[in-house]
Amino acid sequence: AQKITQTQPGMFVQEKEAVTLDCTYDTSDPSYGLFWYKQPSSGEMIFLIYQGSYDQQNATEGRYSLNFQKARKSANLVISASQLGDSAMYFCAMREPYSTSGTYKYIFGTGTRLKVLA
Amino acid sequence: DGGITQSPKYLFRKEGQNVTLSCEQNLNHDAMYWYRQDPGQGLRLIYYSQIVNDFQKGDIAEGYSVSREKKESFPLTVTSAQKNPTAFYLCASRTGNTEAFFGQGTRLTVV
Numbered sequence: 001a002q003k004i005t006q007t008q009p010g011m012f013v014q015e016k017e018a019v020t021l022d023c024t025y026d027t028s029d030p031s032y033g034l035f036w037y038k039q040p041s042s043g044e045m046i047f048l049i050y051q052g053s054y055d056q057q058n059a060t061e062g063r064y065s066l067n068f069q070k071a072r073k074s075a076n077l078v079i080s081a082s083q084l085g086d087s088a089m090y091f092c093a094m095r096e097p098y099s100t101s102g103t104y105k106y107i108f109g110t111g112t113r114l115k116v117l118a
Numbered sequence: 119d120g121g122i123t124q125s126p127k128y129l130f131r132k133e134g135q136n137v138t139l140s141c142e143q144n145l146n147h148d149a150m151y152w153y154r155q156d157p158g159q160g161l162r163l164i165y166y167s168q169i170v171n172d173f174q175k176g177d178i179a180e181g182y183s184v185s186r187e188k189k190e191s192f193p194l195t196v197t198s199a200q201k202n203p204t205a206f207y208l209c210a211s212r213t214g215n216t217e218a219f220f221g222q223g224t225r226l227t228v229v
Contacts, residue, residue, distance in 0.1 A: 004160075035217050043206060045220035091160060095215065103149055103168040105176075106210075106218055108160040 002027045004094050006109035013082045014117050020067070021077040021112045023092030033095035034075040035106070036066065040088045048090075051075055082116045089113050120145045124209050124221035130229050131196065131203060139194045139224045141209035148213060150192040154178060155206040155223075164207075167192055196226065204228050 003026040013019035025034065036048040051059045051066045059066040067076040079086055092109045122143040131137045143150065149168050153161040163176030167186040181200025186192055192211075196203045206225050210218040 009158075033215065037220075043208075043223040043225070045208060045210075047217045047219070050217055098215075103166065103174075104212060104215060105163060105166060106151070106161075107163075108153075110158075110160040 002029075002032075002094055002096050002107055004092050004107055004109035006092055006112050008112045009110075010113045010115070012115050012117055013079075015084060016081055018078060018080045019082055019114065021079070021090050021092075021114065023075045023077065023109060025073050025075060025092075025094050027073075027094065027096075029097040031097055034066070034068070035093040035095070036064070036075075036077045037091045037093060038086075038088045039091060039111070045091070049077070079114075084116050084118060087114060087116045122209060122211055122219055122221035124207075124224050126224060127222065129224055129226045131226060132229060134198045136195055136197050137226065139196070139207055139209075139226070141192045141194065141221060142190055143192075143209075143211045143219075143221075144190060145211055145213070145219060146189070147211035147219070148189070149211060150186070151210040151212070151218065152176075152182075152184065152192070152194045153208045153210065155208060161208060164194065 005024045032053045034051045038046045049061045049064045051068045063080045065078045089111045091111045093106050096105045125140045151166045152164040162178050165184040167173035183195045208223045209221040212218045
């Protein structure tokens with residue numbers, strides 16, 4: 001069965017420094033997608049970045065980059081130049097293959113709470 | 119602006135009552151989802167729907183029911199059979215193999 005693991009319940013980072021949030025996944029299917037979402041205290045889930053299993057290059061979106069190591073089944077999120085507004089919960093998610101359920105489903109890790117210090 | 123609207127934002131339920139959480143999207147997305155989030159935990163899938171008039175149970179469907187009579191709408195009913203309904207509920211939609219788009223969530227509390 002597919003699984004997402006986030007082993008860091010909480011992280012601190014100094015403002016303007018970079019931080020890496022860990023995510024490992026488990027799947028036997030060669031086709032999958034990996035996502036990172038940010039959840040501020042208000043509760044909405046904000047999409048940050050996507051990596052497809054066949055993508056050759058690591059995904060980047062502004063200050064966010066995804067360090068994709070396929071052989072190790074890891075998809076770590078790197079936030080560069082942290083800002084106070086980055087303080088939030090961060091969830092790693094995987095899109096299950098279409099064939100499993102007749103649609104795409106998403107499974108989520110337990111999240112990492114990031115606190116940016118001034 | 120296109121998006122997903124969940125209402126109400128806060129909902130209080132008495133013991134033994136059924137309550138319905140609304141989810142409406144104007145993104146023209148085919149697939150819709152309901153997730154439950156408990157404090158300090160990730161999201162768990164309750165129900166999902168790929169097309170109108172069709173929906174499937176997720177991992178924690180017991181005590182919940184849904185309908186999908188219109189493409190835009192996917193309401194979730196929390197029945198009295200759900201013994202621990204206090205949680206944050208998130209609705210999402212998707213088109214193609216892209217990311218899921220989420221609503222603002224409904225916080226349900228049993229009083």
